[in-house]
Amino acid sequence: MIAAVAEPTQADVGATYRDCAADLIRYATVLVGPSDAQDVVSDAVLRVFASVKDWSSVQNQRGYLFRAVLNQATSHQRSAGRRRRREERAIRAGRNDAPAPDATSIDAHRALAELSPQQRAVVYLTYWEDLATHQIATLLDMSDGSVKKQLARAREQLRRILDA
Amino acid sequence: MPNDLDLDDRIRSLVSAAVKTAPVAPHIDPLRAPSAAQRPPWLRRSAIALAALLAAGGGYAVLQPASDDHVDTGGRTPATVPAPAPEQPPVIVTAGPDGIVERVGDDKKTITDEPFAMALALDDGTFVAQRHTGESRRDGITWPRSDTSVVRVDQRGKSTPLFEAKTGFVILHDFAVVDGRRLLLYSVDVNNYASGKEELYALDLDGADHPLDVGTIGGWEATTSRLTLSSTGLIVGTSYGVCCQSGNFIALAVPDSAAAARPLPKATDFGLADGYEDGCACPTGFAVDPDGTAIYWLSPVDGGATFTVVRATLDDPLHTSEVAPVARLDSSTFGRMSIDADDSRFVVSFDSPYSESMQPPMLFTPDRSATFEGEFATLGPNG
Numbered sequence: 001m002i003a004a005v006a007e008p009t010q011a012d013v014g015a016t017y018r019d020c021a022a023d024l025i026r027y028a029t030v031l032v033g034p035s036d037a038q039d040v041v042s043d044a045v046l047r048v049f050a051s052v053k054d055w056s057s058v059q060n061q062r063g064y065l066f067r068a069v070l071n072q073a074t075s076h077q078r079s080a081g082r083r084r085r086r087e088e089r090a091i092r093a094g095r096n097d098a099p100a101p102d103a104t105s106i107d108a109h110r111a112l113a114e115l116s117p118q119q120r121a122v123v124y125l126t127y128w129e130d131l132a133t134h135q136i137a138t139l140l141d142m143s144d145g146s147v148k149k150q151l152a153r154a155r156e157q158l159r160r161i162l163d164a
Numbered sequence: 165m166p167n168d169l170d171l172d173d174r175i176r177s178l179v180s181a182a183v184k185t186a187p188v189a190p191h192i193d194p195l196r197a198p199s200a201a202q203r204p205p206w207l208r209r210s211a212i213a214l215a216a217l218l219a220a221g222g223g224y225a226v227l228q229p230a231s232d233d234h235v236d237t238g239g240r241t242p243a244t245v246p247a248p249a250p251e252q253p254p255v256i257v258t259a260g261p262d263g264i265v266e267r268v269g270d271d272k273k274t275i276t277d278e279p280f281a282m283a284l285a286l287d288d289g290t291f292v293a294q295r296h297t298g299e300s301r302r303d304g305i306t307w308p309r310s311d312t313s314v315v316r317v318d319q320r321g322k323s324t325p326l327f328e329a330k331t332g333f334v335i336l337h338d339f340a341v342v343d344g345r346r347l348l349l350y351s352v353d354v355n356n357y358a359s360g361k362e363e364l365y366a367l368d369l370d371g372a373d374h375p376l377d378v379g380t381i382g383g384w385e386a387t388t389s390r391l392t393l394s395s396t397g398l399i400v401g402t403s404y405g406v407c408c409q410s411g412n413f414i415a416l417a418v419p420d421s422a423a424a425a426r427p428l429p430k431a432t433d434f435g436l437a438d439g440y441e442d443g444c445a446c447p448t449g450f451a452v453d454p455d456g457t458a459i460y461w462l463s464p465v466d467g468g469a470t471f472t473v474v475r476a477t478l479d480d481p482l483h484t485s486e487v488a489p490v491a492r493l494d495s496s497t498f499g500r501m502s503i504d505a506d507d508s509r510f511v512v513s514f515d516s517p518y519s520e521s522m523q524p525p526m527l528f529t530p531d532r533s534a535t536f537e538g539e540f541a542t543l544g545p546n547g
Contacts, residue, residue: 014192021189029186030179042190049192051457053479071395071455074287074341108181116288116370118344127172127179141422146344153370155171162174 012055017045020062023129024069030124031073031117033109044072063139066121070140074117111161119154122147255544256511256527257291258536259283264291264317265537276321282540283317284339284348286369291317292326292348294336314350327367337364337401338393338542340454342421346370349393351381362387364399366418376419388414389449390513392504396456397421398428402448411448412439413461423456433481434459447474449512451503460487460505462512473503473510473528504543511541 017024021041028037048068058064112120125136133151137144256267263277266285275283275291283293293315312333315323328334332354339348346369353362362382365375378399381388389411391401397418402411413431417423431438440446449462457478462471463486476484487510504511513525525541527534 017192025189026183026186030182034185034187038187038190042192045192051455104181105185108178109185111178112182116341116346118341118346122344123175124179124183127176128183140344142344143420149370150344155175158175158178159171162171162178 010049013045013048013052013061016055016061017065020065024065026128027066027121027124028069028073030112030128031070031120033113040072041069044068047072060138060141063141066139067141070117070121073121111158114161115154115157116150119150119157122150123154123158126151255285256536256541257283257285257544258525258541259293260537260540262537264293264321267536274321275317275319276323278321278323280317282336284336284542285544286339287341287346289319292336292339292369293317293323294334332362335362335390337391338399339369340393340395342366342393342395342397342418347376347393347418349378349391349399351388351391353382353387364391364416366393378418379416381414381416391416392451393418394423394452394454394456396423398423398452398456400429400450400452400459402450411446411450413447413450415452429459429478429481434476434484435482449503451505453505458505460503460510462503473505473512475505504541509543511543513540513542 024041024044025037028040031037032040045065045068048065052058052064055061112123115123121140122136125131125139131139133144133147136142137147140147142150258265258267259280259282261279262274264275264280264283266273266275278295280293280295283291285291295313295315313328314326314334314336316326317323329352332352335351335353337349337351339346341347345366347366348369349364349366351362351364361380364378364381366378367375381391381403387404389402389404391399391414393399398421399416399418401414403414404411413429413434413436415428415430417428436447445464445467447461447463449460451460452458453460458475459478459481460473460475463474464470465472472486474484475487476482504513509527509529511525511527525536527536527541
């Protein structure tokens with residue numbers, strides 16, 4: 001009998017994904033909203049399955065998945081209008097298995113939607129994961145300066161929104 | 165800094181409110197996932213029939229790519245029967261005399277009916293565009309396609325000036341997020357008899373005062389096709405002598421990007437010639453994918469009567485694969501084609517800043533091809 005065994009890389013990616021799936025889905029929720037978060041995570045991980053030949057050679061595997069989710073989120077969320085249409089479709093179809101959002105959550109997503117995906121990523125990693133600048137830079141493969149710049153712009157933007 | 169502390173607390177609460185709406189993480193089955201070696205990239209997405217099934221009580225989503233490459237021995241819990249989810253349709257933006265149009269699958273939205281020569285979609289739903297002003301003359305040269313002012317256009321069609329080059333004509337190339345920087349790639353052609361020079365720049369749209377100078381890409385007798393920018397900072401396109409229809413592979417890198425830290429790819433890496441004779445039916449339309457992992461180009465078939473899109477990864481550049489057929493094309497236009505590629509879909513435009521509009525842009529996906537109204541088409545940002 002031929003045993004069905006996942007290729008080593010796929011199994012390894014799967015194991016890494018399982019370890020940080022809860023973090024990735026929260027991250028994606030901040031990046032694209034609850035309706036699209038599952039799609040973004042699964043598309044990102046499937047892309048990693050399909051494109052990485054040797055997972056063991058990837059030094060920061062958790063960071064790789066976070067970057068893959070960010071890239072997928074950037075691609076996925078092409079326009080506010082498109083996102084809105086998807087949200088509406090999801091609500092109509094009743095297939096959003098996220099907790100029902102309350103007014104505070106809706107306001108939060110609206111405010112975050114004013115940021116670029118990169119700014120959202122940095123905000124999430126700073127304020128939810130409590131990561132330091134250099135840790136975010138390592139995770140997202142950015143320079144420390146870029147992280148600081150994105151965070152400063154995001155804070156300024158959020159200050160304007162929250163004060164309005 | 166009590167105000168900053170207060171702001172931090174408020175942002176923390178905001179993020180917390182957003183996070184609590186997170187759905188359950190999808191279960192992804194590595195046994196059923198396609199591997200890099202199993203499928204060409206353009207088949208990958210179409211072969212992946214993602215299933216999104218919500219378990220009745222637990223709100224648990226099972227996402228499973230369909231694959232016939234593995235035998236399920238039953239030794240593990242079989243995935244629940246999937247309800248196929250639609251593949252994410254390509255986002256295509258066209259610009260032309262009828263304005264800017266955004267297409268998402270069958271949805272078509274006219275952003276503005278004001279004529280534009282070129283529009284690039286950004287990651288925030290807005291566009292960077294150049295108007296179509298008809299013929300204009302500058303420095304003794306006729307420029308038939310666009311003016312030199314660059315504007316930002318929002319989803320309601322409202323445009324605001326972005327910048328204007330005082331010293332030459334601006335040619336828009338691409339947009340990508342590189343190392344967290346939202347970069348607009350454009351060139352300024354200072355093309356006069358005294359100083360023929362086309363310089364390539366990358367402008368950080370989040371507030372940089374000055375653009376990064378990427379390098380000189382043309383001059384009095386040279387220019388490029390539209391250049392494509394990847395998230396690694398790798399820039400790929402086709403360079404031409406003004407007199408010549410045949411083009412050559414050109415690669416550059418955004419300063420301080422990941423691509424700048426590595427040797428740039430060369431045509432010979434892919435088994436191609438360094439250069440080609442003028443007028444030959446030769447490889448052209450070079451482009452890099454949004455992830456910066458693969459190069460695409462148009463390769464002639466049957467002496468140039470037909471072209472096909474070829475792909476090679478930077479890791480294995482001599483291993484090329486045909487990824488989409490291209491219809492028979494007018495040989496007088498093929499020298500100026502450019503590709504926008506994203507795994508399974510390709511938009512081919514027939515671009516030239518120097519000549520009147522040409523064949524309308526075309527989309528190729530694994531299961532269909534289409535021709536659009538308008539002059540220039542691009543895919544959504546970063547894939």
